Amino acid sequence: MNKRLDWHKSQWSRLWEPEAGPPHAMLLVGVKGVGKSLFAMAMAQRLLCEHPASRLADACGDCPSCRLFQSGNHPDFRHVIPEADIEEGEADASSDSSDKKKSNQILIAQIRALEDFVYIGGHRSNRRVILIEPAEAMNVPAANSLLKILEEPPSGVYFILVSNRQRSLLPTIKSRCRTLSFGRPDPADAEAWLTRQEGGKKALSLLGLMAGAPIVALEEYERGRIEAFEGVALSLFDNSADFMALAGRWESMVKKDGGLRMEELIATIQKWIFDLANFKTTGRLRYFSGRERQAEGLVAKTNIDAILKYYNELLRIRGLAGHPLNPKLFLEDVAARYLRAIAPSQS
Ligand SMILES: [Zn+2]
Structure with missing residues (x-):
C-alpha cells in the first residue's frame, strides 16, 4: 500500500x-x-x-x-x-x-x-x-x-x-x-524509518550529507553511490595531497560509471566547507556528522576568513560546474583553492 x-x-x-x-x-x-x-x-x-x-x-x-x-x-x-x-x-x-x-x-x-x-x-x-x-x-x-x-x-x-x-x-x-x-523530519524519525527499509541501515551514513532527507539517502544507496560520496569525503579529509593529485582524484570520480556528476562533486565540497566554517564557530557538523575528528584535524590551524572566502568562491564555481570548458583545469582550480583555504594560516 x-x-x-x-x-x-x-x-x-x-x-x-x-x-x-x-x-x-x-x-x-x-x-x-x-x-x-x-x-x-x-x-x-x-x-x-x-x-x-x-x-x-x-x-x-x-x-x-x-x-x-x-x-x-x-x-x-x-x-x-x-x-x-x-x-x-x-x-x-x-x-x-x-x-x-x-x-x-x-x-x-x-x-x-x-x-x-x-x-x-x-x-x-x-x-x-x-x-x-x-x-x-x-x-x-x-x-x-x-x-x-x-x-x-x-x-x-x-x-x-x-x-x-x-x-x-x-x-x-x-x-x-x-x-x-513538509519540513525535514526529526533525525530520530528519519533514522528509524531508514532502518526499517531494505538496505536502509547502509543508507544511514548518507543521511547527514543528504541534509537529513531520508528518501534521498535511500535512493542514493539504491543507486549504489555510497562509495562515490565516501570517496569524495576521504579526498577532502586529506590535506597532504598536492592540488594536481587531488584534482586527478576528483576527475576519476566524475568520469567513473556510477560516479558523481560535476555539480554533485562541487555541492559535496561546498557542504564540507560549510561544515568546516560551522565547526570552527559552533563545534558542530551538519552534513558530515560523525566526522568531527577529521574536521578538527583540518580546521585547528586554519583561518576562518579563508574558509568563508572559499565558500563564496564555490557559490560562483558551482554555477559553472554543469559545463566547464575544460574539466581538468576546472578541477585543478577548485582543488588549488581548496588546499589554500584549509592551509594552516601564516600568522
Ligand atoms: Zn480501498
Missing part, C-alpha cells in the same frame, strides 16, 4: 479532519526527499478508496479501487511527470521512442491531455485524482493551461501538486491551491 510517513500525521489530519474532506487543489511543498511524493500517492489512493475504515484512516489497501491503484492501472488516476522521468516500459505505446532528447519539463500537451479526463466523469466513482510532480517542471504555457482547469474544477476532481521549489511556481497557481509544508 502507498504509505505516508509517520512524521506526516499532522498534514494528513489537517486535510481529512474537515467534514468536507480535502480541498480540490493541494500543493505539497518542501525540500526534496522528505516524503512528499509518498504522501501524495497515499492521498491519491485514499481519495479513490471505496472502503476506508474511517475518515482519518489511510486507504484500505484491499478494495477493487485500491487494488487497481496499487497495480498502477487505476482509470481515475493520472500521474503527470516530465517525459524525461518516465521510466522505460512505463511510457505508453503512443509516445515517440526515437532518440530525441526527452523534455525535463511538463508540457502543455500533457495538461491538455487531461481535459477529457477532467470533464468526463470517473470510471469507478465520480472521483478523479491528478498528481503533478514536480509542479515547477510545468512550463508557462502548461501552467496557464492548468490554471484554466483550476479556476473551475468540476466536482469530484482533485489536484495534488508536489513542488520542491515553490518559488518557481506561478503565483496564480499557488493561489488556487491549499499549500501544505
Whole structure:
C-alpha cells in the first residue's frame, strides 16, 4: 500500500479532519526527499478508496479501487511527470521512442491531455485524482493551461501538486491551491524509518550529507553511490595531497560509471566547507556528522576568513560546474583553492 510517513500525521489530519474532506487543489511543498511524493500517492489512493475504515484512516489497501491503484492501472488516476522521468516500459505505446532528447519539463500537451479526463466523469466513482510532480517542471504555457482547469474544477476532481521549489511556481497557481509544508523530519524519525527499509541501515551514513532527507539517502544507496560520496569525503579529509593529485582524484570520480556528476562533486565540497566554517564557530557538523575528528584535524590551524572566502568562491564555481570548458583545469582550480583555504594560516 502507498504509505505516508509517520512524521506526516499532522498534514494528513489537517486535510481529512474537515467534514468536507480535502480541498480540490493541494500543493505539497518542501525540500526534496522528505516524503512528499509518498504522501501524495497515499492521498491519491485514499481519495479513490471505496472502503476506508474511517475518515482519518489511510486507504484500505484491499478494495477493487485500491487494488487497481496499487497495480498502477487505476482509470481515475493520472500521474503527470516530465517525459524525461518516465521510466522505460512505463511510457505508453503512443509516445515517440526515437532518440530525441526527452523534455525535463511538463508540457502543455500533457495538461491538455487531461481535459477529457477532467470533464468526463470517473470510471469507478465520480472521483478523479491528478498528481503533478514536480509542479515547477510545468512550463508557462502548461501552467496557464492548468490554471484554466483550476479556476473551475468540476466536482469530484482533485489536484495534488508536489513542488520542491515553490518559488518557481506561478503565483496564480499557488493561489488556487491549499499549500501544505513538509519540513525535514526529526533525525530520530528519519533514522528509524531508514532502518526499517531494505538496505536502509547502509543508507544511514548518507543521511547527514543528504541534509537529513531520508528518501534521498535511500535512493542514493539504491543507486549504489555510497562509495562515490565516501570517496569524495576521504579526498577532502586529506590535506597532504598536492592540488594536481587531488584534482586527478576528483576527475576519476566524475568520469567513473556510477560516479558523481560535476555539480554533485562541487555541492559535496561546498557542504564540507560549510561544515568546516560551522565547526570552527559552533563545534558542530551538519552534513558530515560523525566526522568531527577529521574536521578538527583540518580546521585547528586554519583561518576562518579563508574558509568563508572559499565558500563564496564555490557559490560562483558551482554555477559553472554543469559545463566547464575544460574539466581538468576546472578541477585543478577548485582543488588549488581548496588546499589554500584549509592551509594552516601564516600568522
Ligand atoms: Zn480501498
